[in-house]
Amino acid sequence: MGDFERYGRLTAELDPPFAVVDLAAFRRNADDLVRRAAGVPIRVASKSVRSRALIAEALQRPGFHGVMSYALPEALWLARNGIDDILMGYPTVHRAALRELAGDAEAAARITLMVDDVEHLAYIKQATGGGERLRICLDVDASLRIFGQHLGVRRSPLRTPEQVLALARQVAADDAFELVGVMFYEAQIAGLPDTSPAVRWVKRRSAAELSDRRGAVVDAVKQVAPLQLVNSGGTGSIEISSADPSVTEVTAGSGLYGPTLFDKYDVFQPEPAVAYALGVVRRPTPRIATLFGGGYVASGPAKKSRLPAPAWPIGLRLLGTEGAGEVQTPVQGEHARGLKIGDRVWMRYAKAGEMLERFDRLYAIDGNELTELVSYRGEGKNFG
Numbered sequence: 001m002g003d004f005e006r007y008g009r010l011t012a013e014l015d016p017p018f019a020v021v022d023l024a025a026f027r028r029n030a031d032d033l034v035r036r037a038a039g040v041p042i043r044v045a046s047k048s049v050r051s052r053a054l055i056a057e058a059l060q061r062p063g064f065h066g067v068m069s070y071a072l073p074e075a076l077w078l079a080r081n082g083i084d085d086i087l088m089g090y091p092t093v094h095r096a097a098l099r100e101l102a103g104d105a106e107a108a109a110r111i112t113l114m115v116d117d118v119e120h121l122a123y124i125k126q127a128t129g130g131g132e133r134l135r136i137c138l139d140v141d142a143s144l145r146i147f148g149q150h151l152g153v154r155r156s157p158l159r160t161p162e163q164v165l166a167l168a169r170q171v172a173a174d175d176a177f178e179l180v181g182v183m184f185y186e187a188q189i190a191g192l193p194d195t196s197p198a199v200r201w202v203k204r205r206s207a208a209e210l211s212d213r214r215g216a217v218v219d220a221v222k223q224v225a226p227l228q229l230v231n232s233g234g235t236g237s238i239e240i241s242s243a244d245p246s247v248t249e250v251t252a253g254s255g256l257y258g259p260t261l262f263d264k265y266d267v268f269q270p271e272p273a274v275a276y277a278l279g280v281v282r283r284p285t286p287r288i289a290t291l292f293g294g295g296y297v298a299s300g301p302a303k304k305s306r307l308p309a310p311a312w313p314i315g316l317r318l319l320g321t322e323g324a325g326e327v328q329t330p331v332q333g334e335h336a337r338g339l340k341i342g343d344r345v346w347m348r349y350a351k352a353g354e355m356l357e358r359f360d361r362l363y364a365i366d367g368n369e370l371t372e373l374v375s376y377r378g379e380g381k382n383f384g
């Protein structure tokens with residue numbers, strides 16, 4: 001748990017709500033990600049960080065190289081601000097950004113587009129009308145299909161080596177494109193907490209199935225193009241992905257911040273490095289304190305795991321009938337008795353960088369020093 005008493009002393013003059021990042025914890029989390037990757041380079045997932053200063057902080061550390069971007073306008077912005085290796089994590093249909101990319105030789109050399117359908121290729125060519133040759137990576141479905149169920153996220157229609165090879169041939173045959181990589185994101189391993197023996201079994205079964213299929217896909221694509229990258233994984237599956245000899249890099253971002261969704265993993269435990277403070281504005285009962293605002297709910301299925309969690313004082317919890325609200329967030333528990341009007345409660349977010357869509361800046365704590373770091377929102381950037 002973070003050193004919230006120290007955070008409170010250093011931020012005593014600030015009015016909540018505000019967010020902090022503990023740089024020492026951030027760096028220890030980065031070092032642990034590198035340890036887990038066992039020599040395989042880590043690409044920083046920008047959507048999980050959303051602060052250029054902290055992306056740069058991670059990239060300065062040995063073991064990290066390159067960024068995975070979630071939007072093409074973001075990728076162009078990062079490329080023009082010193083990031084020289086950017087892999088799009090998702091396809092794009094942003095026509096203005098595609099035209100901008102095709103008209104900029106330096107950006108086109110730094111940014112790799114993601115596709116999973118021949119229609120993506122046609123769309124890109126129609127949107128750009130020509131220009132620079134564009135780098136392409138193929139997104140391959142990494143889900144587990146078992147007992148008639150699809151376990152994992154709904155991403156790419158590409159799954160078998162034959163399907164991937166067919167699209168690879170079309171990319172390689174088109175002078176408008178250069179095929180440079182393939183990507184696999186195994187969300188059912190990386191994003192699934194170890195909450196039961198059944199979950200652990202699913203993860204083991206999925207890892208074995210994907211390792212065989214990923215190797216076959218990579219071998220097939222190498223028939224038509226010399227791959228520069230094979231990307232896989234996320235914070236929750238680094239050990240599994242990096243152990244596969246066909247994988248050349250892994251992606252991670254959330255593990256730098258240590259959100260609550262990682263509190264129940266068996267093989268690793270990141271430190272909470274980011275939190276936000278809310279002010280107590282009401283005392284409806286001796287065991288309940290009501291905080292102003294703070295209902296920052298993470299994306300994904302609407303359930304308890306997406307809610308923020310009170311972190312300090314310890315022993316507080318949300319009310320099941322209210323949760324975390326837009327204007328007020330009541331917390332209850334024995335420690336609520338000691339809270340007074342104007343006191344603060346520290347909250348942890350369920351995911352990672354999404355939280356910074358609420359804050360213009362992070363207050364960076366480095367030992368006993370406090371500085372300001374600007375978020376994407378603070379730089380006036382909203383990439384959707």
